[in-house]
Structures are given as C-alpha cells and as structure tokens.
C-alpha cells in the first residue's frame with residue numbers, strides 16, 4: 001500500500017481579505033503560518049516522513065511545505081516546484097473581493113466562476129499587469145501555456161501531465177510523497193484520483209493546512225482517504 005499526503009497551503013492574506021487570488025503570489029496570514037506549523041506537528045505525531053516533495057511556484061504553498069519539513073527535520077529531501085501545481089488562474093477576477101463581485105454580478109454567476117468546472121472567469125489580456133508572461137518564474141512557459149483565465153477543466157489539463165510524468169513515477173518507486181498546493185490544483189488532482197463527476201467536484205471543499213492522506217494500491221487506485229488530526 002502506498003501513501004500520498006496532500007496539503008492545501010495555510011490560510012493566505014487574501015483568503016482573509018476574501019479576494020480572488022489565483023496566481024497572485026500572496027503570503028500566508030499569521031494564522032496561515034500557525035496552520036502550517038500545526039500540520040507539521042500532526043504529521044510528526046503520526047510518525048510521517050517523506051522522500052520527496054512537490055509544490056507550486058507560489059510562496060504560500062512553498063512556505064507551508066518548508067514549515068512542515070522543518071518540523072519533521074526533513075528540509076533536506078528533494079523538492080520539486082512547478083507552475084503545473086499553481087492555483088487556478090482566476091483571470092480578470094484576480095484581486096477582486098468575492099463578496100463585492102457577487103453583489104455586482106450576482107451570487108449565482110460568481111459561484112459558477114468559482115466552482116463550475118466548465119465556466120471560465122473573464123479573461124485578462126497580455127497587456128494586463130497580472131499576465132504571468134512578464135514574471136521571471138514563468139519564462140520557460142510557451143505562449144499557449146501562459147493562462148489568460150482558467151476553469152477547473154483547464155487546471156486539470158495542466159495538473160495531470162505533471163502528476164503522470166513526475167509524481168506517479170516517484171510513488172511507483174515507493175517514495176513517500178508530499179504535495180503542497182492549492183484549493184483548485186488539489187481539487188483537480190482529487191477529481192482525477194477519486195474519479196469524481198463534475199457535480200461531485202463542485203461540492204468538494206478542501207480546508208487550508210490540514211494533511212489529507214490518500215492510501216493507494218499498487219496500480220495507484222484509491223483504497224481510502226482521510227484527514228489527519
């Protein structure tokens with residue numbers, strides 16, 4: 001039996017301000033740091049250790065991972081960062097307050113932008129300062145890979161190649177894997193691992209900073225999953 005640990009980063013400052021975040025590189029909130037620390041303590045209490053870690057290019061996920069690894073005295077393990085694990089790119093909504101946006105466009109529309117796997121939020125253009133093409137960390141991406149907006153289906157389409165090409169081989173080598181990522185990149189992964197329908201994934205909410213364990217068989221089919229307390 002193989003075990004995989006997923007963790008959504010601790011609460012961010014824009015989670016607190018209730019703003020659409022996406023690829024905006026905001027920090028953890030004070031509470032987010034505490035959540036990450038608690039996640040590390042929980043993993044330590046349950047004697048977890050890891051051979052390899054995967055995370056995004058965004059500091060809220062990277063810092064969460066580092067706080068956990070520090071707690072486990074595991075800062076030395078190989079760690080791979082990829083834009084494929086970034087949060088869903090929220091297009092023109094990035095930076096807006098979710099409640100104010102709901103007042104302007106209606107709660108139903110905003111809920112669709114947030115959770116309907118096929119509903120794309122309004123796109124930005126390449127002249128927008130939020131366009132990732134001018135950010136050094138994304139300089140290796142092709143024009144097609146640089147998002148202007150993403151729905152969950154788009155996020156799934158860029159998370160899965162990384163899962164198949166980088167994470168699955170590590171799990172298959174029997175390495176103990178931790179993935180520190182984001183609400184929607186983890187939702188994308190879980191939709192795939194759990195074979196969830198669009199309706200089921202719409203209802204899936206992942207808490208910040210709580211280790212989520214997946215037990216997988218040799219064919220990487222799910223046996224069970226549970227949150228660690």
Ligand SMILES: O=C(O)[C@@H](CO)OP(=O)(O)O
Pocket residue numbers: 015019020021022023087088090114183184
């Ligand atoms: O703003 C975001 O990037 C995400 C995660 O915080 O929000 P939502 O839950 O609306 O997808």
